[in-house]
Amino acid sequence: MKILHLDKNHPLLFEQLSQLGFQNDEDYTSSKEEVEAKINNYEGIVIRSRFDIDKTFLDAAKNLKFIARVGAGLESIDVEYAESKNITLIAAPEGNRNAVGEHALGMLLLLFNNLKQADSELKQGLWNREANRGTELDGKTVGIIGYGNMGKAFAKKLRGFEVEVLCYDIKENVGDQNAKQVTLEELQEKTDVLSLHIPWTEATDKMVNASFISKFKKPFWLLNTARGKCVVTTDLVQALKSGKILGAGLDVLEYEKGSFESLFTGNDLPEALQELMKMDNVLLSPHIAGWTVESKEKLAQVIVDKIKQLYGFGDDEKKILPPKEYGVSGLGGFFFKTKDPDHIKAWYKEHLGMNTDQYGWTFWWKDKEGNDCSTQWSPFKEDTNYFAPSEKPYMMNLRVKDLHKLLNQLKEEGVTVVGEVEEFSYGKFGWILDPEGNKLELWEPNDRAFL
Structure with missing residues (x-):
């Protein structure tokens, strides 16, 4: 994603956005008309108050996804027109309050x-x-x-x-x-x-x-x-x-x-x-009033954090915690139907380097504490009845900490439980239906590394 910076700000804004993979261009001198001539090349802009962001500018910005103003207010932006074009507006009043x-x-x-x-x-x-x-x-x-x-x-x-x-x-x-x-x-x-x-x-x-x-x-x-x-x-x-x-x-x-x-x-x-x-x-x-050495840095950091939040970058403080201590602890896998599971597994292994086995592909990774984590990718034949009674061509697998406690609680809450708990060497499994009929597989692994 390309971002055009129209005002000079604290260098951390430019540096951190670059580290996140954004392409950052600077233009602190061109006229509004000159910027309008090239703004269609950018998905984001960062500005203070150099000029008004009006309808003419917004019509030229055909690919604009967000406007970040390094300040408290948005009065220099035609807010209603920008929102009608599904452009996200970002301000930073927290930075200089x-x-x-x-x-x-x-x-x-x-x-x-x-x-x-x-x-x-x-x-x-x-x-x-x-x-x-x-x-x-x-x-x-x-x-x-x-x-x-x-x-x-x-x-x-x-x-x-x-x-x-x-x-x-x-x-x-x-x-x-x-x-x-x-x-x-x-x-x-x-x-x-x-x-x-x-x-x-x-x-x-x-x-x-x-x-x-x-x-x-x-x-x-x-x-x-x-x-x-x-x-x-x-x-x-x-x-x-x-x-x-x-x-x-x-x-x-x-x-x-x-x-x-x-x-x-x-x-x-x-x-x-x-x-x-x-x-x-x-x-x-x-x-x-809001123009201090400290606020210059804070304003820039607030803008970076809000862009990160907009595009789903991690923020440990904003993570949604499981509703129950024995509930969902992670995504176990994504299961879907295909005509020939063996062929597609071989294709993914040959062309994408996915180290597939009889179950599919287990993607191992580590969290910030260095704990082992994994996500499972598994294709199933089209005629499988493993997803039943759901008619959907896919099923999600969720890791949980205590399957029996969770299922008992879900039953009390009126959630549809499918079948009985099954146990294998690699853990316990239970199944539920969501309000739209999607079948969810709940897995309590025996190997605690999966939790």
């Missing part, structure tokens, strides 16, 4: 303690203690809008403070031990500090406007480490002037370009932005 949580907390403490103003004044030779008297966070109510990866990370950082944390989210039942989920009305009634952790969507575009701000019962502090276009800057400036908003920590701005690589297009700073820049109770940063 800790960085965002720390950044939001840092901004809040800087604002509460007037550190921006105090630092600036002292460097000018001014020693103004009373003018820079701080405010303590303890006893305050922090309201979080958007309680996903980022909101939860910020709430977790607040656990060391004596604060009440409330959260509001369009999804139900997302509150946890770190934040109580409430209605938007209750949050607006109680909040002293409001922190935004929402994506930019039609519903959140310009959400924080004059009307929204007026519904808060108390003057409050505002933090925005989410998306700049969720806040109307001119309304924010007016609320700061009136004292309705006591101060603001903004990592994102309404005027950012979609790529987040620069502030805006044009020569003149918007008037509202000019006013923000002059306010001592406003702290600004250039969209770097």
